[in-house]
Amino acid sequence: xxAIEVVGLERAFGSRGGAVKxxxxxxxxxxxxxxxxxxxxxxxxxxxxxxxxxxxxxxxxGHASVAGFDVADQASEVRKRIGVALQEAALDMxxxxxxxxxxxxxxxxxxxxxxxxxxxxxxxxxxxxxxxxRRVGTYSGxxxxxxxxxMALIHEPEVLFLDEPTTGLDPVSRVTLWDEVRxxxxxxTTVFLTTQYLEEADQLADRVGIISAGKIVAEGTPAVLxxxxxxxxLDITLAGGHEDLERARSVLARFGxxxxxxxxCDLSVTVEHGAADIAQVVRSLDEAGFLVESLELSAPxxxxxxxxxxxxxxxxxxxxxxxxxxxxxx
Amino acid sequence: MSxxxxxxxxxxxxxLRNLLRRPQFLAPLVIFPSLLLAVNVGGLxxxxxxxxxxxxxxxxxFQLAAALTQSLxxxxxxxxxxxxLEIEGGFFDRLAAAPIPRxxxxxxxxxxxxxxxxxxxxxxxxxxLVFGAEIAGGAWGVVVTVAIGAxxxxxxxxxxxxxxxxxGSAATLQGIFPLIFVILFLSSAFFPQExxxxxxxxxxxxxxxxYIADGMRGPIIDSVQAGPVLEGLAAGGGLALVAMxxxxxxxxxxxxxx
Numbered sequence: 001x002x003a004i005e006v007v008g009l010e011r012a013f014g015s016r017g018g019a020v021k022x023x024x025x026x027x028x029x030x031x032x033x034x035x036x037x038x039x040x041x042x043x044x045x046x047x048x049x050x051x052x053x054x055x056x057x058x059x060x061x062g063h064a065s066v067a068g069f070d071v072a073d074q075a076s077e078v079r080k081r082i083g084v085a086l087q088e089a090a091l092d093m094x095x096x097x098x099x100x101x102x103x104x105x106x107x108x109x110x111x112x113x114x115x116x117x118x119x120x121x122x123x124x125x126x127x128x129x130x131x132x133x134r135r136v137g138t139y140s141g142x143x144x145x146x147x148x149x150x151m152a153l154i155h156e157p158e159v160l161f162l163d164e165p166t167t168g169l170d171p172v173s174r175v176t177l178w179d180e181v182r183x184x185x186x187x188x189t190t191v192f193l194t195t196q197y198l199e200e201a202d203q204l205a206d207r208v209g210i211i212s213a214g215k216i217v218a219e220g221t222p223a224v225l226x227x228x229x230x231x232x233x234l235d236i237t238l239a240g241g242h243e244d245l246e247r248a249r250s251v252l253a254r255f256g257x258x259x260x261x262x263x264x265c266d267l268s269v270t271v272e273h274g275a276a277d278i279a280q281v282v283r284s285l286d287e288a289g290f291l292v293e294s295l296e297l298s299a300p301x302x303x304x305x306x307x308x309x310x311x312x313x314x315x316x317x318x319x320x321x322x323x324x325x326x327x328x329x330x
Numbered sequence: 331m332s333x334x335x336x337x338x339x340x341x342x343x344x345x346l347r348n349l350l351r352r353p354q355f356l357a358p359l360v361i362f363p364s365l366l367l368a369v370n371v372g373g374l375x376x377x378x379x380x381x382x383x384x385x386x387x388x389x390x391x392f393q394l395a396a397a398l399t400q401s402l403x404x405x406x407x408x409x410x411x412x413x414x415l416e417i418e419g420g421f422f423d424r425l426a427a428a429p430i431p432r433x434x435x436x437x438x439x440x441x442x443x444x445x446x447x448x449x450x451x452x453x454x455x456x457x458x459l460v461f462g463a464e465i466a467g468g469a470w471g472v473v474v475t476v477a478i479g480a481x482x483x484x485x486x487x488x489x490x491x492x493x494x495x496x497x498g499s500a501a502t503l504q505g506i507f508p509l510i511f512v513i514l515f516l517s518s519a520f521f522p523q524e525x526x527x528x529x530x531x532x533x534x535x536x537x538x539x540x541y542i543a544d545g546m547r548g549p550i551i552d553s554v555q556a557g558p559v560l561e562g563l564a565a566g567g568g569l570a571l572v573a574m575x576x577x578x579x580x581x582x583x584x585x586x587x588x
Contacts, residue, residue, distance in 0.1 A: 054427050058586065079429040086427075090420030094351045095344065106340040107428040109333060135351075151424075 001068055003159050003190040004030040004053065010061030011048050022048040024214035025062060030192060030207075032158075035185050037205025037222075038194040039302065045214040046194040047087055050163045053192065054084045067158045080109075083157030085148045087164045093137035097128050097147050100136060101154065108155035122150040126180065142173025149180060159190045166200060178203055198302040210306055217309040222302060229308045232274040232299040234281060235265040239291040251288045255281060262298075274299060334431045341425075341438025345412065346445060355408045359446075360453055362404065363397040367457075370396070370520065382524045386551045387464045394458045395547035396519040398475075399539055401450045402483045403510050407503060409443050410490025414500040417584075426585060436577045439491055440484050447483025451476045451546075463550070471549030474559050478545045481566035488573030495580035519543035541565035 006028045012019040023045045030036040040046050051057035053066055055075040064071045067081035092100060101119035110118055123132050126146040136144060145165055152160060162181070166174040181204050184191060195201055201208045202222050210218040210225075218225055238248065245266060252269045255277060261268040271277035275297055282292050306312075331339075349356055367390075375389040386392045416422045425435050455465065455472060465471045494503055514520075516530060517539035526534055534540045545562010548555055 056423055056426055076429055079427060082427075084424075084427045086420060086423055090424045092344070092348070092421050093419075094348045099344075099347075103340055103344060104424075104428075107337060107425070107430050109429065112336075 001032075002029040002065075003032045003034070004028070004036070004064070004066050004192060006049075006053070006062070006064040008062030009049065009052060009059055009064050011045075011052055011057060012060045021214050023052070023059075026211070026214070026216045028209050028216065028219065030159075030190060032190050033185070033188045034206045035181065035191040035193060035204050037201035037208040038192065038211060039196070039198070039201045039208055039306075040194075040211035041196055044211045046196075046211055047163055048214075049211070050086075050161055050192070050194055054082055054086075054161050055079055080155075081158045083152035083155070083160040085145075085152040085160075085162050085165055087167065091136045091144055091148060091151075094135060096133050096135055097123060097139070098132040100147065101132075101151060104151040104154045110155060118154060122153055123147075125153075126150040127176075140173075142169050142176065145169060145173065145177055146180070149177065153184075157189070159192065160184060162191060162193045164194055164196065166195070166197065174200075198306075202302060208302065210302070210309060212306070212310045218305055225302065225305045226300040229300045229304045231270050231272055232297055233268055233270045234278065235262045235296045235298060236267040236269070236281070236285075236292060237265045237294045238267070238285075239293040244290075247288070248285065248290050251284050251290070252281065254284075265294075265296075271297070334434055334437070337430045337434040338437040338441060341434060342441035342445070345409070345439050345442035348412065349408070349442070349446065352412075355412065359401050359404050359408060359450060363401040363454070364457065366400065367393055367397040367454075377521070380525060383522060384551060387466070388462065390458060390461060391463045391466075391551050392547065393520070394454055394463060394550055395543045396514075398451055398454050398479055398546050399482070399517075399519045399543045400511075400514055401454065402447055402479060403486050403514060403539075405443065405446055405450060405483055406486025406488075406490040407507060407510060408490070409439055409446075409487035410494040410503045411500045413439060413491045413494035414498060414503050417494065417498045418500060432581060432585060433578060436488070436491055436574070436581055440487055440574070440577075443487030444480045444484050447480045447487075448476055450483065451479035455550075458550075465550050466552050467549030467554040470554050474549045474554055475546045478542060478559070478562040478566055481563060481570055482542045482546075485566055485570035485573050488570060488577045492573060492576040492580045495577065495584045498584070513537065514539055517543060538565040538569050542569075 006026060008025045008027060009023055010021060010025055011023040012021045014020050026049065028036070038046050038049065048057065052059050053064055053071060055071050055078050058072055066078045069077040069081070071078050095103070098119060101123055102115050105115040105118050123129055126149060128143060128147060128150070131139060131143060136147065139147065149162070149165065166177055169177065178200070181191060181193065193204060205222065207219065207221050208225060209216050248267055252267065255269055255271055269281070271281065278295070278297065282295070285292055370393050371390045377383060378386055378389050378392070384392070422435070426432070455475065459465070467474065490503065493506065497503065516533045517537040518526065518534045519539055523531055523534050523540060541561045542565050544558050545565065548558035548562070
């Protein structure tokens with residue numbers, strides 16, 4: 001049984017005449033223990049999909065089940081089995097980290113005798129012991145996200161939903177959160193992760209679904225998706241003159257397709273096996289009397305996949321990063 | 331303890347704690363009514379000499395119930411604003427996504443409102459005693475005044491929560507603030523109904539705030555008498571019941587339309 005199963009899921013907003021479909025008939029299945037990356041730009045329908053899956057929004061079409069229960073008809077059963085860390089870390093800024101953790105434990109029906117111990121366990125796990133008695137309003141963005149994640153784990157959920165967990169975080173905080181997601185994967189937790197960052201999906205997800213304008217436009221492992229749009233290529237700049245480029249091209253012909261050279265380089269060649277082909281390329285050129293000044297391996301990115309499917313770039317694709325805020329309050 | 335009781339209690343404790351941590355929410359509950367009380371008592375104390383004015387120890391004794399009613403109304407608005415901020419900040423979603431009886435979201439806030447109301451009544455009674463008022467009804471009078479105040483406080487808070495759940499914005503709740511004063515002045519909270527001109531006396535006769543204020547006033551200016559006390563409890567209780575139904579319906583609507 002899939003941990004998450006979605007068939008023809010739809011959500012429209014507005015009156016019937018002028019209704020806008022934020023999610024337009026998506027299908028997906030996430031297996032137990034899998035990290036599923038749900039990738040798309042702002043407004044693509046990621047958060048609307050998550051809100052339906054965590055029972056905060058009723059679908060207007062299709063159906064979805066989480067942990068074996070229908071999100072519309074068995075919502076209370078779904079809520080018992082999921083952990084949710086929503087976008088913008090919906091925390092109470094007036095409460096301390098410890099108070100919030102203990103409240104969350106009570107909300108999830110943890111026995112009164114176990115509330116304090118379980119809260120401490122998770123606060124320790126996310127490294128907030130020193131800050132646990134401070135109000136959340138004094139926490140940095142990264143600390144809030146870690147607390148939010150810990151709260152989502154309080155009842156050991158079967159399925160964890162993380163809605164853009166690193167948006168707005170500095171690189172260090174982001175990597176810390178990634179490590180925690182990897183640890184959860186290692187423990188066998190199913191994770192549904194929405195993100196607008198390619199690097200995040202690439203780093204964490206077993207499989208990626210790309211959503212655009214409410215529809216899933218591509219789905220698969222990052223490697224397969226990237227392979228679909230092309231092979232890696234090597235951009236080469238030769239030392240010295242460029243008189244004999246035709247001969248250089250013929251030397252490289254056996255590696256794969258010749259490509260128009262990228263800007264600023266002399267040659268560009270497709271390399272079927274990626275980095276594994278680099279040594280052989282350099283050796284062949286060297287044997288033919290060409291000295292390589294520099295070379296750069298370019299592999300297709302998920303952004304290339306997004307461009308191939310939608311005709312436009314994904315936000316944040318250039319560097320995979322968002323403008324961060326400094327981690328000042330520790 | 332059932333899960334409903336446990337979660338409601340946990341949310342009530344949180345609401346109380348947060349109110350204490352937001353002095354800007356707590357201060358108006360005592361400052362504005364105290365100032366109005368001081369102005370009224372200082373400037374209008376000879377009103378007691380008017381024909382038809384009930385026999386009282388002093389105008390302060392009479393006006394305490396007005397200050398109490400005003401404070402309790404502000405308390406209701408304050409609870410509504412807190413609920414609206416919870417929606418705006420996303421904490422409401424956290425509660426909605428948790429496996430809890432949803433009605434605990436409303437009940438928790440109303441338990442907190444009841445506790446705050448008791449403190450508000452105690453504050454104004456003590457303030458009155460300090461400045462020379464007498465509580466003619468004695469200890470029973472205090473108990474009855476506190477009881478009516480708590481019921482009324484819950485009613486006003488339930489209205490605040492219902493509005494917050496419908497509007498989803500703290501600004502809307504703040505916009506209602508002047509309207510509260512108009513409704514309060516259209517009651518017998520500040521002056522005896524017999525001395526009000528038409529049509530205000532007619533409106534006051536149908537305004538539940540009149541009965542709530544008179545119910546709390548009775549044990550302060552006179553012995554505990556069943557009539558005004560029961561009317562005060564009935565008005566407060568009836569309003570509380572209607573407001574709680576509205577709040578629960580608003581909660582269901584909010585969760586359904588989300």
